[in-house]
Amino acid sequence: MKEDKEITIYDLAKHLKISAATVSRSLKDHPGISKSTKKKVQEAAKEMGYRSNNFARNLRKQKTNTIGVIVPKLNSYFVSSAIAGMEKIANENGYNLIISQSLESVKKEIANTITMFNSRVDGLLVSLAYDTENMEHFDVFFDKNIPVVFFDRVYEDSRSLNVIIDNYRNAYDITKHLIDEGCKRIMHIAGNLTRNVYAERCRGYKDALRDAGFEFQDELLIVNELSEEAGKELGKKILQMPNKPDAVFVANDVCAANCMQIIKTAGYSIPGDIAFAGFNNDPISKIVEPHLTTVNYPCYEMGEMAMRNLIDHLTGDGNISTTNKIILRSEIVVRASSLKGKGQ
Amino acid sequence: MKEDKEITIYDLAKHLKISAATVSRSLKDHPGISKSTKKKVQEAAKEMGYRSNNFARNLRKQKTNTIGVIVPKLNSYFVSSAIAGMEKIANENGYNLIISQSLESVKKEIANTITMFNSRVDGLLVSLAYDTENMEHFDVFFDKNIPVVFFDRVYEDSRSLNVIIDNYRNAYDITKHLIDEGCKRIMHIAGNLTRNVYAERCRGYKDALRDAGFEFQDELLIVNELSEEAGKELGKKILQMPNKPDAVFVANDVCAANCMQIIKTAGYSIPGDIAFAGFNNDPISKIVEPHLTTVNYPCYEMGEMAMRNLIDHLTGDGNISTTNKIILRSEIVVRASSLKGKGQ
DNA sequence: ATTTTTTATGCAATCGGTTGCAAATACAAA
DNA sequence: TTTGTATTTGCAACCGATTGCATAAAAAAT
Numbered sequence: 001m002k003e004d005k006e007i008t009i010y011d012l013a014k015h016l017k018i019s020a021a022t023v024s025r026s027l028k029d030h031p032g033i034s035k036s037t038k039k040k041v042q043e044a045a046k047e048m049g050y051r052s053n054n055f056a057r058n059l060r061k062q063k064t065n066t067i068g069v070i071v072p073k074l075n076s077y078f079v080s081s082a083i084a085g086m087e088k089i090a091n092e093n094g095y096n097l098i099i100s101q102s103l104e105s106v107k108k109e110i111a112n113t114i115t116m117f118n119s120r121v122d123g124l125l126v127s128l129a130y131d132t133e134n135m136e137h138f139d140v141f142f143d144k145n146i147p148v149v150f151f152d153r154v155y156e157d158s159r160s161l162n163v164i165i166d167n168y169r170n171a172y173d174i175t176k177h178l179i180d181e182g183c184k185r186i187m188h189i190a191g192n193l194t195r196n197v198y199a200e201r202c203r204g205y206k207d208a209l210r211d212a213g214f215e216f217q218d219e220l221l222i223v224n225e226l227s228e229e230a231g232k233e234l235g236k237k238i239l240q241m242p243n244k245p246d247a248v249f250v251a252n253d254v255c256a257a258n259c260m261q262i263i264k265t266a267g268y269s270i271p272g273d274i275a276f277a278g279f280n281n282d283p284i285s286k287i288v289e290p291h292l293t294t295v296n297y298p299c300y301e302m303g304e305m306a307m308r309n310l311i312d313h314l315t316g317d318g319n320i321s322t323t324n325k326i327i328l329r330s331e332i333v334v335r336a337s338s339l340k341g342k343g344q
Numbered sequence: 345m346k347e348d349k350e351i352t353i354y355d356l357a358k359h360l361k362i363s364a365a366t367v368s369r370s371l372k373d374h375p376g377i378s379k380s381t382k383k384k385v386q387e388a389a390k391e392m393g394y395r396s397n398n399f400a401r402n403l404r405k406q407k408t409n410t411i412g413v414i415v416p417k418l419n420s421y422f423v424s425s426a427i428a429g430m431e432k433i434a435n436e437n438g439y440n441l442i443i444s445q446s447l448e449s450v451k452k453e454i455a456n457t458i459t460m461f462n463s464r465v466d467g468l469l470v471s472l473a474y475d476t477e478n479m480e481h482f483d484v485f486f487d488k489n490i491p492v493v494f495f496d497r498v499y500e501d502s503r504s505l506n507v508i509i510d511n512y513r514n515a516y517d518i519t520k521h522l523i524d525e526g527c528k529r530i531m532h533i534a535g536n537l538t539r540n541v542y543a544e545r546c547r548g549y550k551d552a553l554r555d556a557g558f559e560f561q562d563e564l565l566i567v568n569e570l571s572e573e574a575g576k577e578l579g580k581k582i583l584q585m586p587n588k589p590d591a592v593f594v595a596n597d598v599c600a601a602n603c604m605q606i607i608k609t610a611g612y613s614i615p616g617d618i619a620f621a622g623f624n625n626d627p628i629s630k631i632v633e634p635h636l637t638t639v640n641y642p643c644y645e646m647g648e649m650a651m652r653n654l655i656d657h658l659t660g661d662g663n664i665s666t667t668n669k670i671i672l673r674s675e676i677v678v679r680a681s682s683l684k685g686k687g688q
Numbered sequence: 689a690t691t692t693t694t695t696a697t698g699c700a701a702t703c704g705g706t707t708g709c710a711a712a713t714a715c716a717a718a
Numbered sequence: 719t720t721t722g723t724a725t726t727t728g729c730a731a732c733c734g735a736t737t738g739c740a741t742a743a744a745a746a747a748t
Contacts, residue, residue: 080424364728365728
């Protein structure tokens with residue numbers, strides 16, 4: 001049954017000769033309404049094609065049932081997987097998602113933050129831009145007690161929940177693995193070191209070196225944007241190094257794979273001459289040859305977890321202020337690119 | 345300046361000793377309000393930390409400034425890129441995005457459609473699920489004159505705008521290219537043939553064969569889900585064929601790359617023994633070895649275009665009913681995987 | 689039959705902007 | 719000074735659902 005103009009509870013009320021209040025209560029299964037009335041109302045609602053008006057509802061309840069998501073870039077394996085996980089949980093719980101990208105710029109991140117604030121999202125999920133260096137733009141949320149959950153790229157802040165993996169441990173493990181394979185001159189490629197993820201990975205790398213009795217060397221640490229382009233640049237740079245590394249641990253698979261290609265094309269053998277390891281377990285890591293040793297990052301699960309916690313908090317089932325950090329399980333995946341012993 | 349409770353236009357009105365109507369008009373730059381008053385209001389608004397309440401506004405205006413997006417899966421190169429493009433345009437025009445995924449099931453697609461309808465999106469952008477076979481669930485939108493734009497996976501329907509590429513032409517070109525390289529037994533791997541994109545690509549493949557004087561052979565057409573997994577399966581299947589193809593044109597890079605790997609691992613040379621071509625120009629196509637010949641699909645631009653047209657329609661700048669189909673430029677990209685002559 | 693308790697429903701205010709129409713004020717022309 | 723016109727502003731009725739409180743109706747207790 002379809003109508004040209006919207007049916008409201010008043011229309012239903014008039015039709016059933018009862019009050020709008022009763023209709024409203026019947027529709028949301030209020031305990032004070034008799035079963036028979038509820039049934040009558042619900043049937044009439046379906047029959048007349050009633051659809052509830054969320055704005056009226058939100059206006060009255062001062063709640064939006066909408067969650068904002070701000071990510072650096074939508075089109076990356078990690079982000080799209082995480083968002084897929086978020087969407088699933090949000091959808092299951094009746095929440096809508098408003099998504100925007102900072103395109104790796106704080107400036108846009110701030111603008112998005114404001115938009116989200118004005119849209120009155122009930123909560124916010126954020127992975128920080130490449131160059132975000134403080135949290136001031138989130139203060140409005142904290143001030144109003146709107147929960148903010150950071151995932152992956154986070155900022156230590158007692159007012160929010162962080163969902164992450166143990167970047168330090170994984171980087172440590174992967175570096176140790178390279179050392180165990182006999183590598184002695186291990187290079188590390190990181191992203192902006194003020195971002196937790198890259199700082200932690202770098203720290204893991206350094207500690208693993210130290211624990212194995214190696215000394216950290218400045219020239220073996222390179223910071224770049226970890227993009228396809230950056231990977232190619234990196235490859236060229238390595239080719240020009242007089243004293244080449246015998247292993248490269250890159251903080252991201254896409255960059256690693258693109259770098260590997262340059263090195264390989266130049267005639268070096270991988271892992272024979274130079275071993276490689278990446279991070280993320282991006283599908284690309286299973287295609288590039290030799291297959292890339294990496295860290296299995298639970299992207300989808302991270303999205304689910306972050307969303308679930310946010311929603312639990314909103315519904316009062318959980319408390320963001322009691323939980324301050326969630327660390328998901330992740331582990332290194334060894335593939336041919338780092339197996340010096342066995343070769344490819 | 346921050347307050348504990350929200351500032352409304354009434355607060356501003358009281359503070360400035362004018363009416364709420366004047367405040368409302370001043371804030372949205374209504375022509376009937378004097379410059380001086382406007383300025384006073386706008387300054388006070390900023391100073392008192394006023395933020396407009398969208399629900400009240402939407403409730404009154406019966407418009408949401410929100411656009412719904414339904415896609416099969418968020419975590420694919422094509423979709424995430426397209427959404428990135430959409431988000432950019434939407435954001436620039438003050439629209440919010442509500443995104444949901446059908447996970448390739450009509451059932452969930454229908455559910456999402458209903459959610460979007462109830463959220464009263466101003467317009468809808470859709471790429472259909474794998475198994476959607478009719479448009480009934482969009483009728484509510486058409487009935488209410490809510491514009492629906494389909495992209496990539498579309499359905500011919502006079503009531504909506506379709507944004508696509510020339511799948512037929514590209515498939516024809518790529519098949520012809522394979523023929524020109526000397527391939528005589530070209531296999532085609534398609535997705536569900538009721539989906540326009542796959543049907544068109546298949547048609548292009550067949551016509552190119554015909555025009556070159558080859559006969560289409562049933563056993564050389566395989567339909568699968570075009571996933572990573574399907575690619576691997578496909579590889580195994582080809583290995584078992586007694587009369588192997590000398591070229592494989594897959595409707596999707598991810599599937600093609602994974603298939604290639606199996607074939608290669610089994611000791612066949614590519615393109616020597618079997619040439620390969622894919623579709624999409626997914627980053628993976630530049631990593632797999634040999635690099636994959638494919639079709640450069642303007643994902644990001646398609647997202648932009650679809651969104652721009654939808655918004656133009658909503659603001660009355662364009663008319664969806666006059667434009668029924670937009671075809672974006674796309675072209676084949678020849679790489680080593682199909683160059684029989686030169687080899688890799 | 690009367691009072692008490694329980695259950696079911698309605699009244700009316702509220703959420704915060706928007707906007708058609710009327711009224712007030714300003715400014716110009718006569 | 720008066721009348722006419724243009725410019726500003728305000729009144730008040732929406733938009734549709736929610737909910738505290740009051741009342742009505744039904745059931746139970748006395």
